[in-house]
Amino acid sequence: MSADNKEQDQLYKVRHSAAHVMAQAVLELYPHAKIAIGPPIDTGFYYDFDLGKNEDNRPRSFSPEDLAIIEKRMRQIIAGRHPFAYREVSADEARALFHDQPYKLELIDGLEKGGIDEYGNEVAEKPPISTYQQATFEDLCRGPHLEHTGQIPADAFKLMNIAGAYWRGDEHNPMLQRIYGTAWRNKKELSEHLTMLEEAKKRDHRKLGRELEIFILDDEVGPGLPLWLPNGAVMIDELEGLAKETETAAGYERVRSPHLSKEDLFLRSGHLPYYAESMYPPMELEGVKYYVKPMNCPFHHKIYASKVRSYRDLPVRLTEYGTCYRYEKSGELIGLQRVRSMQMNDAHIYCAEEQFEQEFMGVIALYLKYFAIFGIEKYMMRLSLHHPKGLGKKYVDNPRLWQKTEEMVRNAMRNGNVPFFEAPDEAAFYGPKIDVQMWSAIGREFSLATNQVDFAVPPRFDLTYVNREGKEETPLCIHRAPLGTHERTIGFLIEHYAGNFPVWLAPQQVRVIPITDGHNEYAHNLAARLKAEGLRAHADLGTDRMNAKIRNAQLMKIPYMLVVGDQEVANETVALRKRDGSRQDALPVGEFIAHIKQSIRQRAAGL
Ligand SMILES: [Zn+2]
Numbered sequence: 001m002s003a004d005n006k007e008q009d010q011l012y013k014v015r016h017s018a019a020h021v022m023a024q025a026v027l028e029l030y031p032h033a034k035i036a037i038g039p040p041i042d043t044g045f046y047y048d049f050d051l052g053k054n055e056d057n058r059p060r061s062f063s064p065e066d067l068a069i070i071e072k073r074m075r076q077i078i079a080g081r082h083p084f085a086y087r088e089v090s091a092d093e094a095r096a097l098f099h100d101q102p103y104k105l106e107l108i109d110g111l112e113k114g115g116i117d118e119y120g121n122e123v124a125e126k127p128p129i130s131t132y133q134q135a136t137f138e139d140l141c142r143g144p145h146l147e148h149t150g151q152i153p154a155d156a157f158k159l160m161n162i163a164g165a166y167w168r169g170d171e172h173n174p175m176l177q178r179i180y181g182t183a184w185r186n187k188k189e190l191s192e193h194l195t196m197l198e199e200a201k202k203r204d205h206r207k208l209g210r211e212l213e214i215f216i217l218d219d220e221v222g223p224g225l226p227l228w229l230p231n232g233a234v235m236i237d238e239l240e241g242l243a244k245e246t247e248t249a250a251g252y253e254r255v256r257s258p259h260l261s262k263e264d265l266f267l268r269s270g271h272l273p274y275y276a277e278s279m280y281p282p283m284e285l286e287g288v289k290y291y292v293k294p295m296n297c298p299f300h301h302k303i304y305a306s307k308v309r310s311y312r313d314l315p316v317r318l319t320e321y322g323t324c325y326r327y328e329k330s331g332e333l334i335g336l337q338r339v340r341s342m343q344m345n346d347a348h349i350y351c352a353e354e355q356f357e358q359e360f361m362g363v364i365a366l367y368l369k370y371f372a373i374f375g376i377e378k379y380m381m382r383l384s385l386h387h388p389k390g391l392g393k394k395y396v397d398n399p400r401l402w403q404k405t406e407e408m409v410r411n412a413m414r415n416g417n418v419p420f421f422e423a424p425d426e427a428a429f430y431g432p433k434i435d436v437q438m439w440s441a442i443g444r445e446f447s448l449a450t451n452q453v454d455f456a457v458p459p460r461f462d463l464t465y466v467n468r469e470g471k472e473e474t475p476l477c478i479h480r481a482p483l484g485t486h487e488r489t490i491g492f493l494i495e496h497y498a499g500n501f502p503v504w505l506a507p508q509q510v511r512v513i514p515i516t517d518g519h520n521e522y523a524h525n526l527a528a529r530l531k532a533e534g535l536r537a538h539a540d541l542g543t544d545r546m547n548a549k550i551r552n553a554q555l556m557k558i559p560y561m562l563v564v565g566d567q568e569v570a571n572e573t574v575a576l577r578k579r580d581g582s583r584q585d586a587l588p589v590g591e592f593i594a595h596i597k598q599s600i601r602q603r604a605a606g607l
């Protein structure tokens with residue numbers, strides 16, 4: 001869906017109109033408030049206000065109780081069915097209208113000069129200055145809006161929270177008070193959204209990651225640099241095992257590269273100077289600057305170039321779980337979602353043009369395989385295309401290859417029935433790219449991995465192959481990372497499964513629990529036997545009572561508990577309790593082992 005369609009969308013109008021209604025309510029309740037901007041967003045809307053300063057010279061804020069009062073006033077305005085009226089005004093008229101609203105005056109100056117819109121965002125065109133008015137409230141706005149306030153479903157919106165936000169996102173500017181609201185088509189959608197948020201909070205990967213002993217962040221190590229605990233390391237091994245198995249079958253070759261290199265490499269790749277802001281500063285040694293790598297690509301290009309390649313060698317598929325380091329602002333780091341060190345399921349495929357479609361579909365097949373394994377039912381691929389106007393500036397100046405690769409990608413996705421939409425003028429500098437959006441089990445959206453076509457970098461690295469006619473040609477390169485980074489993927493999986501990982505991925509698969517001390521030896525030997533079978537099993541021989549041991553295993557979300565007492569010792573059986581609460585008594589040990597091994601081999605979703 002393009003941006004234009006999105007603006008026409010009814011829900012967009014509901015959210016945008018709700019933002020105006022909220023601003024009216026706030027101005028009525030706080031007549032001295034200064035209003036800034038209030039756009040619709042993904043799940044609702046916000047509006048930024050300046051309420052002046054407290055006695056201690058700090059910005060005055062709203063309280064949670066205020067939100068309830070504002071919401072109540074909004075419902076009254078909605079019930080008034082006030083029409084939204086549009087008009088165009090001159091810059092001077094606009095200035096007169098908003099003479100006591102300094103933020104609006106700043107925006108009007110920008111609109112008059114051109115280059116920004118009424119939210120202060122940069123735009124190419126110069127739109128006319130216009131306003132929308134409902135009841136007593138008039139806002140600088142291009143719309144679109146509903147016909148009247150009564151079309152906002154009064155039972156389908158809610159003011160959510162208050163946050164500080166700098167005017168125009170600049171920390172040198174005043175701190176404004178942002179009220180976030182959520183708005184939906186109907187009450188049911190709203191309640192689904194609120195339930196999802198509740199559930200997401202319970203499943204928060206930062207909370208579960210600590211409770212399940214998967215990862216920690218330590219201030220002395222540094223922000224955004226996660227430490228993987230033994231349970232997290234097991235999950236990493238399993239994901240790498242999955243990648244290794246899948247990629248080997250798909251004809252990839254594994255390589256390894258160092259974590260740092262000389263400046264020269266990144267100058268050649270073009271990361272320097274353009275990407276320098278996202279890189280860690282250099283270290284200098286023997287008069288040479290070294291950088292830790294923000295990406296693995298340049299190393300793989302060097303490996304490709306390490307010998308003469310013939311068309312018969314192509315495609316060359318080099319893969320590595322490479323650790324990269326990127327500088328993200330401290331304020332933007334979030335658990336495993338935004339980090340500074342990341343281990344990436346990276347690979348680069350070097351192929352001839354005529355091999356491209358098949359290679360590209362091969363990559364899509366990996367995505368689909370992983371989605372099936374993780375039970376990801378809803379996903380969408382976004383194909384970002386170039387715009388001819390940007391050739392030679394935003395985009396590599398090679399119209400033929402743009403046309404051709406975009407067409408190939410589009411056809412490949414259509415032929416493969418892959419759900420996708422196109423985003424014009426959003427491509428990477430060096431070629432079209434696919435971003436993958438997926439939804440967790442509770443319907444929260446994540447963007448995980450990208451798949452990019454690159455026809456700019458191979459010539460920069462002088463990558464060639466000898467074609468059938470004995471002439472040198474430049475290969476295409478596909479960058480891909482279907483399993484993303486361990487950080488983002490495991491963060492996602494924690495939420496997706498709420499920590500109830502499938503058996504193959506669970507850090508501990510089996511916990512053996514003796515009924516009394518007298519059964520400790522049997523429990524110990526049983527765990528040893530399971531370990532010898534390659535299972536991650538542990539006997540809980542501590543001093544807790546059996547019920548406490550069961551509760552601990554449940555808290556750690558261990559898939560299988562084997563409770564053993566006199567009967568089990570006598571018959572060489574186990575009493576199986578599954579994580580989902582189901583039970584099976586007097587199960588022969590051999591049968592249990594066969595069952596769990598099959599589940600692991602198939603990477604089954606269920607228990
Ligand atoms: Zn507006």
Ligand SMILES: [Zn+2]
Binds near residue numbers: 295296297347348480
């Ligand atoms: Zn790459």
